[in-house]
Amino acid sequence: MAAATKRMQGKAGRADFEKQKRGQWVYDGEVGAGARVFDVKVDTEKGMASTTAQFRCRPIDPR
Incomplete structure (x- = not known):
């Protein structure tokens, strides 16, 4: 995931190791990078x- 975090200039969240078809x-x-995922x-x-x-993350409404 280091390649992805460097490219997107963000922080890694969840990650799964998968075999493709x-x-x-x-x-x-x-x-995650700022308000974008x-x-x-x-x-x-x-x-x-x-x-x-x-995806864009919306701020949580504090009400």
Whole structure:
């Protein structure tokens, strides 16, 4: 997940080690950067991160 946190300039959240349908092993996880959360996959052979989705976090209403 270090490759993903460096690319997204954020902090790693959850991460799972999964085998893809093509037989490739990847880390599937989330990286938070400010008010944004990125869903990322990291190729374990190449050490490259790719973003699959981006979400915006809303502040919690203190009421």
